[in-house]
Structures are given as structure tokens and as C-alpha cells.
Amino acid sequence: MQTVGLTWQHSGEVAAVLTVVGGGLALSKQRWVRAVGAFARETAVIGVLYSLWHLAGEISVTGADGAFQRARWIDRLEHDLPLPSERSVQQLILGHRYVVEGANLYYAAMHLTMMLTFLIWLFVRHHDQYRPVRQVMAWTTLGCLAIQLLPVAPPRLLPGIVDTGLIYKQSVYSSGLAVDQLSAMPSVHVAWAVIVGYYTWRISPSRWRYIGPAHAVITILVVVATGNHWWLDGVVAVIVLSICGWGVYGVRTVWRLGVVRWQGRNDPAETTPPASPELAGAAQP
Numbered sequence: 001m002q003t004v005g006l007t008w009q010h011s012g013e014v015a016a017v018l019t020v021v022g023g024g025l026a027l028s029k030q031r032w033v034r035a036v037g038a039f040a041r042e043t044a045v046i047g048v049l050y051s052l053w054h055l056a057g058e059i060s061v062t063g064a065d066g067a068f069q070r071a072r073w074i075d076r077l078e079h080d081l082p083l084p085s086e087r088s089v090q091q092l093i094l095g096h097r098y099v100v101e102g103a104n105l106y107y108a109a110m111h112l113t114m115m116l117t118f119l120i121w122l123f124v125r126h127h128d129q130y131r132p133v134r135q136v137m138a139w140t141t142l143g144c145l146a147i148q149l150l151p152v153a154p155p156r157l158l159p160g161i162v163d164t165g166l167i168y169k170q171s172v173y174s175s176g177l178a179v180d181q182l183s184a185m186p187s188v189h190v191a192w193a194v195i196v197g198y199y200t201w202r203i204s205p206s207r208w209r210y211i212g213p214a215h216a217v218i219t220i221l222v223v224v225a226t227g228n229h230w231w232l233d234g235v236v237a238v239i240v241l242s243i244c245g246w247g248v249y250g251v252r253t254v255w256r257l258g259v260v261r262w263q264g265r266n267d268p269a270e271t272t273p274p275a276s277p278e279l280a281g282a283a284q285p
Helices: 008-025 031-079 086-091 097-125 127-148 188-203 207-225 231-265 277-282
Strands: none
Touching: 008 031, 031 097, 031 127, 031 231, 086 207, 097 127, 097 188, 097 207, 127 188, 127 231, 188 207, 188 231, 207 231
16 A cells, blocks of 8 residues: 655645745735745745655665665674664564554654644744744755765665565555665654654643654654664764754854844944943043
8 A cells, every 4th residue: 555645746846836825825915814825835845855855765766786785784884883683673563463554654654744743833833943943854854865865775675674564565665666765874754753852842841742752762663663764874864963953053043143243333332331430420520
């Protein structure tokens, strides 16, 4: 059963329509209409990133032999690291059909759903935080896609790892080496889930904010248990996210400091030093 049907072309077309519609609504005099237009344009950004994600996977298919060599290298490297093997994690669920089916469904359905839900919540409830977080998400995704142009096969395509989606007819991929199958490194699933988890916990004052970190943990376990990603796929994704987050918030901080200093130089009240008490007393009649 194919659970994801949007191709990169369809995603791009949807993004283009949303951009046009959002631009038209922005001309309205009614505030709520302009808000809908702004949301449409922001959704278009997600559509573009989703389209690029699929396109990067399609381009990476050109290097199948190198993809399997790099996957075997990652497998050997992980043996030297203090990480449980993907096989051992998968063995924990293989004997439980409903758990496996639930993991397959979570992998297929919750990746985009949780990100959209998170961005809607952020846009509506914490709009002042929306733009920098969206910038972090966009740059992280683009960084991951750039690395994915170097194809890496996922664990499920190597001997010893079960393709759980294929067994229960829940695979989001068609038979053969289809789009995205060789773009495992780094994991956009993990990158987006950690973004949702971290910023939900950091921004929300609600007692329900633990849902974000829970989603991140579940996603990391699911992508490994279903054989779709290596541990290192997630590690590299978090490194890319950390660099992009530091870049976005670092630039914003430097910009704000520069604006404050510029305003200070142009404000006489800020630049003129206060008179000393002695001079002030001497000046009185």
C-alpha cells in the first residue's frame, strides 16, 4: 500500500498555487483574509522543501553502487561506536505484528503531519517565534538535502535487516530502487522531529509540551526499528540542525546588537554623557 502519493512535481505545483493564492489574499483589506494568505505562503515553503527532498532522492539514485558501499562503511563504523546495532533494536518489535504496523504507519504518516501541526501552532499561538524557527527548519532541510546528493542505502536494503514496511505491505516506496530509497544520510525524519521536540519544549508554557520531545524520541526509534535509517543518519541530521540553529539565532543576535548600537549613536540622549555632580553644582546660580 502506497501511503505517500505526492511526487516532487506535484509538491512543487501545490507550492506554486499556494504562493499565488497567498499573494492575492495579501492584497485584501480584511485582516483575517491577509492572515490566511500569510499562512498559505508559509505552507508553500513547506511544499517547496518537500519537493526538493523528493528531488534529491531521485537524483541520488544515479549512484547505486556507491550507495551500498557507503552503507556498509557506516555499518562497520557503528560497530566501533557505543551504539546498539540496528538489528538489535529491530528484534525488539519483529515478534509483535501490531507494534511493527504501528511503527510503519508512524514513519509514513507522522513526519509531515507533525511538522505542519507544529508550524500551525507556532504561527497562531507564538507568532513572534515563528520566523526564526521556520528559518532553522528551512536551512536544516536544505543542508540535509545537499548531503543526500551523495547516495547512501538504508539498512533495510542490506542483508540482516528486515524491511518491515515491505513485509506488511505498508511501504512508502514502490518496488525496486525508487525515489528517496538511497537518500538515507542524513535523516530528514529525525531532523524535523528534533526541531518539533526542541522548540515545542522551549517555547510552550503548557504542561502538554512533552508531546514534542516524545515525538522526537518515537521518531528516532521508529526510523531505526523499521530499517529505514542508520543511527548515524540521525546523528548527522542533529549536527546539521545544530549548525543551522546556531547560524540563524547567532545572526539574529548580532543584527540586534548592531541595531541597538546604531540607534545609540544616533540618539543624543544615549550618546551625551551625564554631567558630573560637581559641574552641575557649579552651573547653578
